[in-house]
Amino acid sequence: MVRPGVARRIRGLSDRALAWLFITPTIVLLLAINIFPLLWTIYLSFTNYRANRANVPMIWLGADWYQSILTDPDIWAAMQVTAHFVIWTVVIETVLGFGLAYLIDKKFRGHGMWTTIILLPMMLSPAVVGNFWTFLYQPQIGLFNYVVAFFTGRPASSFQMLGDVTLSPWAIVIVDAWMWTPYVMLICLAGLRSIPDYIYEAAEVDRASKWRQFWSITLPMALPFIMLAVLFRGIENFKMFDMVNLLTGGGPGSTTEVASITLKRAAFESWRTGYSSAFAIILFVTVFGLANIYVKALNKVKSR
Amino acid sequence: MTSATTAHSVVEPSATTRRFAGSLVVLYAIITMIPLVWIMLTAFKSPDDAISYPPKVMFKPSLEGFCNLFTTRSRQTPEFIRSLGPPQGLCDSIARERNMVVAGPSNYVPRFVNSLIIAFGSTVLAVALGTLSAYGFSRFRVPLKDDLLFFILSTRMMPPIAVAIPIYLMYRTIGLSDTRLGMILLYTSVNVSLAVWLLKGFIDEIPREYEEAAMIDGYTRFQAFVKVVLPQATTGIAATAIFCLIFAWNEYAFAVLLTSGNAQTAPPFIPIIIGEGGQDWPAVAAGTTLFLVPIVVFTVLLRKHLLRGITFGAVRK
Numbered sequence: 017m018v019r020p021g022v023a024r025r026i027r028g029l030s031d032r033a034l035a036w037l038f039i040t041p042t043i044v045l046l047l048a049i050n051i052f053p054l055l056w057t058i059y060l061s062f063t064n065y066r067a068n069r070a071n072v073p074m075i076w077l078g079a080d081w082y083q084s085i086l087t088d089p090d091i092w093a094a095m096q097v098t099a100h101f102v103i104w105t106v107v108i109e110t111v112l113g114f115g116l117a118y119l120i121d122k123k124f125r126g127h128g129m130w131t132t133i134i135l136l137p138m139m140l141s142p143a144v145v146g147n148f149w150t151f152l153y154q155p156q157i158g159l160f161n162y163v164v165a166f167f168t169g170r171p172a173s174s175f176q177m178l179g180d181v182t183l184s185p186w187a188i189v190i191v192d193a194w195m196w197t198p199y200v201m202l203i204c205l206a207g208l209r210s211i212p213d214y215i216y217e218a219a220e221v222d223r224a225s226k227w228r229q230f231w232s233i234t235l236p237m238a239l240p241f242i243m244l245a246v247l248f249r250g251i252e253n254f255k256m257f258d259m260v261n262l263l264t265g266g267g268p269g270s271t272t273e274v275a276s277i278t279l280k281r282a283a284f285e286s287w288r289t290g291y292s293s294a295f296a297i298i299l300f301v302t303v304f305g306l307a308n309i310y311v312k313a314l315n316k317v318k319s320r
Numbered sequence: 321m322t323s324a325t326t327a328h329s330v331v332e333p334s335a336t337t338r339r340f341a342g343s344l345v346v347l348y349a350i351i352t353m354i355p356l357v358w359i360m361l362t363a364f365k366s367p368d369d370a371i372s373y374p375p376k377v378m379f380k381p382s383l384e385g386f387c388n389l390f391t392t393r394s395r396q397t398p399e400f401i402r403s404l405g406p407p408q409g410l411c412d413s414i415a416r417e418r419n420m421v422v423a424g425p426s427n428y429v430p431r432f433v434n435s436l437i438i439a440f441g442s443t444v445l446a447v448a449l450g451t452l453s454a455y456g457f458s459r460f461r462v463p464l465k466d467d468l469l470f471f472i473l474s475t476r477m478m479p480p481i482a483v484a485i486p487i488y489l490m491y492r493t494i495g496l497s498d499t500r501l502g503m504i505l506l507y508t509s510v511n512v513s514l515a516v517w518l519l520k521g522f523i524d525e526i527p528r529e530y531e532e533a534a535m536i537d538g539y540t541r542f543q544a545f546v547k548v549v550l551p552q553a554t555t556g557i558a559a560t561a562i563f564c565l566i567f568a569w570n571e572y573a574f575a576v577l578l579t580s581g582n583a584q585t586a587p588p589f590i591p592i593i594i595g596e597g598g599q600d601w602p603a604v605a606a607g608t609t610l611f612l613v614p615i616v617v618f619t620v621l622l623r624k625h626l627l628r629g630i631t632f633g634a635v636r637k
Contacts (some may be wrong), residue, residue, distance in 0.1 A: 034541055035460035038452040042512055043468070045449065049509035050475040053486030060486070067489060116348060122333045124342030132623045133349045136356065139619045143572030144608050147591040148359045151601055157371040159358050172373070194352060255479040258572035262591055276573075279481045284577055289485060296482030303477045 031311070054300075061294035068287040081294035091295070093270065094278040100185055101260075101274055102253045105192045106246055113194065113200025115244060118234070121208040135202070137195045146262030149191045153177040155261075178264050181271050188260050188272055192253065200245040207241025208234065240318045247310055254303055275299055356612075362605035370601045380569035385602025388595060389428050389610075393420040395596075428607060431589040435611075437500055438585055439568040442507035446564045447557060449508070450515025455545060457516065458523040459531075469520075472513045480573035488578060500583045506574055511564040518563070522556025523549065562622055566615060586611050 061082070064075045073112075085091050116134065120127050137145070152160040155176045165172035177187040211234065219229045257276035260266070266273035266281070279299065283292035333341070362370050366382040393415045401421060407413035412422045449471075453472075457465060487506060488497075496502030530552065531544040539547065574587040590607045593600055 031460055031541060035456045035462055038456035038460075039462060039468075042449045042453040042472070042516060045512060046472065046475055046507050049505060050478070050483070050485070052369050053483060053490060054478070056486040056489070057465075057482065058624050067485075067492075112348075116345060119341040119345050121340050122341035123483070124338040124345070125343070127345070128623075129341075130349045132344050132620060134345070134352060135623070136616060136619060137352060139566060140612055141570035141572060141587050141615075143570070143587040144590055144611060147604065148608055149355065151362070151599075151604070152355055152358065154371075157373050157375065159354070159375050162373070166405070170517075194355070251477060255477075257479070257481055258587075261576075262572075276479050276481050279479065283481065283485050284488075289489075293485055296479065296485060299479055300477065300482055303479070304474065307477060 035279050048303075057293045057296055063290045064227060065290045065291045065293075066287050067283075077290065081104070081291050082298065085295050085298060088269070091278065094170050094273050094275050096268070097185065097272060098254060098256075098274045099186060101192070101256065101272075102250055104186075104189045105253050106249050108189065108193045109197045109200045109249055110242060110246055112197045113245065114204045114238070116197070116201040117204035117208055120142075120205060131205075135198045141194070142195065142259040145195055146191065147227045148261040149187075150178060150263055153187060155179070179268055181231050181268055184264050184268060184272050188263055191195060192256070195259070196249060196252075200242075200249060203241050203245040209236035210241075211237045235276060240314065243310075243314045243317060247307065247314065250310075251303055251307055254299075260311070359605050360604060360609050363609040365602050365605075367600065367602055370605070382414075382602075383410060384414050385600075385606035388603035389593065390426055390601050391415070391422045392424050392426050394423045395420050422538070426593075427589065428586075428593075431584055431586045434500060434583055435569060435585040435587075438503045438507060438566055438583070441500070441504040442511060442562040442568045443449075443561050444491065445504065445508040446511035446515045447519075447561050449512050450519050450560065451550075451553070451557060453512075453516045454519035454523050455549060457459045458520050459528065469516070470524070472516050475513050476510070481577070484574055484577045487574070498579045498582045498584075503575070503583050503585070504580065506578070507564075507568040510571075511567055514567070515560050515564060518560045519553070519556055522553050522587050526552045558622075562618065566618070569615065578614060 062077055062079070064072075064077055066072065120131055123224075149160075152158045155161055155173050156170075158177075160177065161175070163171040164170070164175075175183060177183050215233055215237075216229060219233060224232070245274060248272075255276060256274055257280065260272060260274055261277060261280070264272040266277040272276075275295075279292055279295055282288050358375075361377075361379075361383050364383070365376070365379050366384050369376050369379040369382075370385075387410065391411050396419060398419060399420065400614045401416055404421065407416050408422070415422050456462060457469060462468065489496045491499075491502050496505070526549060530548050531539075531541070534544040534548045535541060570587065571585070572587040575585045579585070579588070586607070590604060590611060591599075593603050593607055595603065
């Protein structure tokens with residue numbers, strides 16, 4: 017495989033040089049495509065730059081954007097929409113996902129095949145999923161409305177999942193839960209399978225009830241995994257853009273305008289590049305900060 | 321009976337428990353499959369059947385959705401259509417029944433090809449870079465190792481739109497806007513962090529003694545990496561590649577903001593397939609079905625390898 021000349025040259029390399037040779041390309045790529053743009057964003061967030069008017073001389077604004085964003089009621093409304101979305105999806109996905117994992121761990125016949133089937137939605141493109149759910153949510157012709165009408169007796173055209181101010185925040189929660197419950201289920205399943213049998217055997221010997229076993233063995237031992245799933249889903253849904261953009265585009269009004277949609281509107285529709293850069297930095301710091309606090313809590317649970 | 325029960329552990333669930341658990345899981349699986357099956361059925365419906373109420377489960381299959389997906393059509397007067405020769409192919413005859421003629425191919429195939437090139441290109445790059453770095457981090461003493469690893473991971477916490485703003489400006493300046501190369505580099509940079517973390521987990525599990533034995537036999541460190549470590553890591557590399565591929569195949573936010581024509585992939589294209597008077601649902605469903613099929617096949621074939629990748633390598637036994 018390796019030509020002699022190359023081999024000789026590499027033979028001369030110390031482990032240290034080889035380590036750098038192996039790691040540098042990745043670091044360079046990340047610096048060029050992640051870090052340099054991040055620094056640029058930070059710089060732009062202090063200016064009045066607009067990407068569609070590149071020739072207008074830039075003015076240094078200091079922290080003006082940050083101040084106006086943090087005091088803007090619209091931004092806080094978007095953060096509330098995001099919080100509603102993140103909290104409800106994480107709660108529903110965790111309860112359903114853990115429940116499914118607990119049932120699958122009973123190893124009934126054919127559990128492998130059914131697990132694979134349950135996994136399918138999370139493998140799909142969120143944008144394409146969001147798009148076809150708009151079809152299912154159509155008030156006149158959509159399957160979702162038909163099924164709800166069938167079970168509740170309300171006429172299918174009497175409610176609009178995507179056009180109603182009270183229903184649309186739940187419409188995006190339902191699609192996200194449909195898509196990502198399997199993800200939580202998989203992580204919980206890994207957690208349940210990591211609990212050694214002998215602990216349950218010991219509990220049986222001590223005549224602990226199944227109920228007791230669940231609360232004192234299963235749940236505490238699976239907890240780090242559940243918390244990990246919550247972390248991953250929380251970060252992902254805080255950044256959520258594609259699925260919501262296609263389902264509602266933030267509407268009606270701004271009832272489903274999660275932070276990423278506000279950011280996209282500011283950056284790529286009104287072209288307020290400086291302003292949206294500042295908002296992007298605020299979002300990044302928020303995710304980063306919350307995730308760090310959470311990881312500390314997670315490590316405490318793990319080390320217990 | 322007694323011998324049968326003692327052969328099992330006392331914690332094995334009873335047959336009734338199993339049956340009960342099984343039926344609940346099957347029920348969930350069936351409910352969760354309905355939207356997917358529905359979209360695949362819609363792909364084979366005629367436009368009238370697709371929007372009928374109550375929704376039709378039984379219908380006469382039609383290829384009109386696929387025809388509308390792959391062609392563009394123009395409306396013509398019946399006199400003009402009669403003046404033409406016999407219809408060319410199935411799609412032309414379907415179009416003529418609706419007073420239209422096929423005007424040419426649609427953009428679906430080029431978008432699909434872009435998806436293939438960008439997804440595979442970025443996967444190969446990300447896995448190659450990821451394997452090298454993962455080996456470096458796993459085997460060598462790298463200064464600030466934990467900081468670098470955390471830095472690599474934290475690049476995933478950026479909301480895609482936040483990354484897209486400066487990338488948009490940067491690509492505009494250096495001429496990578498709306499190019500496949502630009503999208504490949506961007507997806508590689510997103511995937512490489514996942515690849516490093518996953519592959520480091522796999523390579524950590526390959527005993528160092530294998531390489532050390534090879535090096536005592538006269539291999540260089542690099543030869544030992546190529547001939548001993550890489551073959552051992554094949555499963556891990558394959559699993560990582562699947563995840564990179566799925567991400568790049570499904571990505572929408574960057575694609576919709578940074579590409580317009582030349583390098584546009586299928587996810588931003590499928591939602592804008594419109595017919596006369598709104599979205600052409602059978603065509604959208606056909607485009608969706610064709611786009612989802614590779615992923616469904618992948619998932620079913622490679623299900624054994626999926627677990628570790630999904631859990632981001634953070635869940636280790």
